Amino acid sequence: LISLENIYKIYKRGDTAVHALDGVTLQIENREFVAIVGPSGSGKSTMMNILGCLDTPSDGTYIFEDKDISKLNDDQLAVIRNRHIGFVFQSFNLLPKLDAVENVELPLTYAGKKGSVRRERAVEMLNAVGLGNRIHHKPSELSGGQQQRVAIARALSTDPPIILADEPTGNLDTKSGREIMEILKELHLSGKTIILITHDISVANQAERNVHIQDGKIVNDVKVVG
Amino acid sequence: LISLENIYKIYKRGDTAVHALDGVTLQIENREFVAIVGPSGSGKSTMMNILGCLDTPSDGTYIFEDKDISKLNDDQLAVIRNRHIGFVFQSFNLLPKLDAVENVELPLTYAGKKGSVRRERAVEMLNAVGLGNRIHHKPSELSGGQQQRVAIARALSTDPPIILADEPTGNLDTKSGREIMEILKELHLSGKTIILITHDISVANQAERNVHIQDGKIVNDVKVVG
Numbered sequence: 001l002i003s004l005e006n007i008y009k010i011y012k013r014g015d016t017a018v019h020a021l022d023g024v025t026l027q028i029e030n031r032e033f034v035a036i037v038g039p040s041g042s043g044k045s046t047m048m049n050i051l052g053c054l055d056t057p058s059d060g061t062y063i064f065e066d067k068d069i070s071k072l073n074d075d076q077l078a079v080i081r082n083r084h085i086g087f088v089f090q091s092f093n094l095l096p097k098l099d100a101v102e103n104v105e106l107p108l109t110y111a112g113k114k115g116s117v118r119r120e121r122a123v124e125m126l127n128a129v130g131l132g133n134r135i136h137h138k139p140s141e142l143s144g145g146q147q148q149r150v151a152i153a154r155a156l157s158t159d160p161p162i163i164l165a166d167e168p169t170g171n172l173d174t175k176s177g178r179e180i181m182e183i184l185k186e187l188h189l190s191g192k193t194i195i196l197i198t199h200d201i202s203v204a205n206q207a208e209r210n211v212h213i214q215d216g217k218i219v220n221d222v223k224v225v226g
Numbered sequence: 227l228i229s230l231e232n233i234y235k236i237y238k239r240g241d242t243a244v245h246a247l248d249g250v251t252l253q254i255e256n257r258e259f260v261a262i263v264g265p266s267g268s269g270k271s272t273m274m275n276i277l278g279c280l281d282t283p284s285d286g287t288y289i290f291e292d293k294d295i296s297k298l299n300d301d302q303l304a305v306i307r308n309r310h311i312g313f314v315f316q317s318f319n320l321l322p323k324l325d326a327v328e329n330v331e332l333p334l335t336y337a338g339k340k341g342s343v344r345r346e347r348a349v350e351m352l353n354a355v356g357l358g359n360r361i362h363h364k365p366s367e368l369s370g371g372q373q374q375r376v377a378i379a380r381a382l383s384t385d386p387p388i389i390l391a392d393e394p395t396g397n398l399d400t401k402s403g404r405e406i407m408e409i410l411k412e413l414h415l416s417g418k419t420i421i422l423i424t425h426d427i428s429v430a431n432q433a434e435r436n437v438h439i440q441d442g443k444i445v446n447d448v449k450v451v452g
């Protein structure tokens with residue numbers, strides 16, 4: 001499904017260079033549940049942005065469902081993102097002027113869904129993450145963990161086959177975090193591919209496979225036992 | 227030192243009202259190390275904003291070092307914040323156009339520190355949180371956990387007597403999170419008052435006292451044993 005081949009992401013600053021990704025090769029099959037684990041600054045979000053077609057590598061090849069991503073133009077990339085991938089960002093990226101339900105409707109709008117269908121689906125997703133009584137709150141009128149849950153609801157609204165989630169439980173208490181993991185596990189059982197970044201080893205252990213990254217390199221790739 | 231007396235924070239929305247804080251009474255003495263724990267949406271950040279003089283209650287009294295905060299004007303509140311409180315925000319609140327060292331220098335500038343003194347202190351703080359090699363990166367050129375660490379360095383830069391930290395380790399891996407907790411514990415031993423919000427029970431257990439909040443009310447207030 002997904003194949004990163006010797007991927008580099010290098011930021012040049014004057015005469016120094018930061019190798020955010022430093023030669024990453026990784027394959028992820030359909031329906032896998034993978035956790036990407038590693039220290040702060042090790043390249044996890046950079047890898048997610050490339051996997052999600054939001055960023056291009058400095059070198060190397062990214063094959064997504066048999067297509068070489070570097071050969072596609074912006075419109076083609078936008079279609080791939082909208083139809084195939086639900087993205088939960090580490091800093092949520094909600095639109096401040098839209099309320100919770102409008103934020104969750106956004107991917108449905110891009111997918112061409114009609115108004116009443118959109119609203120119904122968006123409300124359903126907000127209920128699923130426990131925010132049924134916050135649907136008309138703007139992001140500034142929500143707690144940190146509530147904003148994170150709106151971002152999760154938005155990622156799931158078009159029922160995408162692949163979910164990329166960057167620290168989806170970082171701002172959540174244990175109970176809310178567990179509810180989110182239950183949703184992700186159910187989605188996985190229903191056939192979705194789930195790639196999530198986490199620092200929390202108890203979250204990583206709920207995936208089937210853990211990929212360890214350090215200084216932009218993959219240092220370990222293991223099946224989760226038990 | 228700090229006394230919240232029957233504090234309410236109520237947001238009216240049409241004919242409904244959200245009681246973010248619903249009658250909170252709490253005293254915190256000089257040099258205490260308190261963790262505020264509770265579910266997502268329970269009122270923790272709202273309480274921090276009131277403690278940090280960034281927000282005013284709808285009802286109730288806040289006495290800070292024998293001063294009734296509701297009787298002070300904006301300038302007096304700004305002086306209190308700058309001289310007494312270092313604040314780590316849940317969403318960091320870094321200035322996007324300033325690089326890391328300029329962001330960390332900001333409270334030092336308000337405190338009237340000279341240029342070379344400011345720069346030296348800001349660099350020292352960034353080194354302390356492991357970001358000595360990122361001082362000229364802007365927030366958009368930093369990972370989530372690195373941005374969080376810049377926010378922590380900024381909170382500590384004026385060496386304030388009180389530190390209010392809202393989820394300071396939420397975006398950090400175990401090792402970086404532990405380094406931050408070591409810094410906070412050292413600061414506590416050196417005489418500072420530390421109030422931190424966390425969902426992480428292993429972080430809360432490193433404080434001396436845990437205050438549990440739920441639906442805007444304090445439901446438990448316990449000494450940490452061991």
Ligand SMILES: Nc1ncnc2c1ncn2[C@@H]1O[C@H](COP(=O)(O)OP(=O)(O)OP(=O)(O)O)[C@@H](O)[C@H]1O
Pocket residue numbers: 134137140141142143144145146171172173237244245246264265266267268269270271272273316
């Ligand atoms: N401006 C506002 N208008 C209406 N409701 C608000 C507003 N700001 C906050 N709230 C509500 O107040 C409650 C408390 O918010 P707060 O940010 O204090 O929670 P929290 O305990 O910090 O949560 P988290 O752990 O998710 O960060 C939430 O239910 C939130 O939806």
Ligand SMILES: Nc1ncnc2c1ncn2[C@@H]1O[C@H](COP(=O)(O)OP(=O)(O)OP(=O)(O)O)[C@@H](O)[C@H]1O
Pocket residue numbers: 011018019020038039040041042043044045046047090360363366367368369370371372397398399
């Ligand atoms: N635009 C940029 N210019 C320079 N360096 C950058 C830029 N963006 C990211 N970096 C660097 O690339 C490295 C990897 O960043 P990335 O955001 O992928 O880390 P991460 O593993 O997600 O970290 P965290 O767990 O803290 O979120 C970091 O050291 C960061 O400072």
Ligand SMILES: [Mg+2]
Pocket residue numbers: 044045046090166369370371
């Ligand atoms: Mg990241």
Ligand SMILES: [Mg+2]
Pocket residue numbers: 143144145270271272316392
């Ligand atoms: Mg909060």
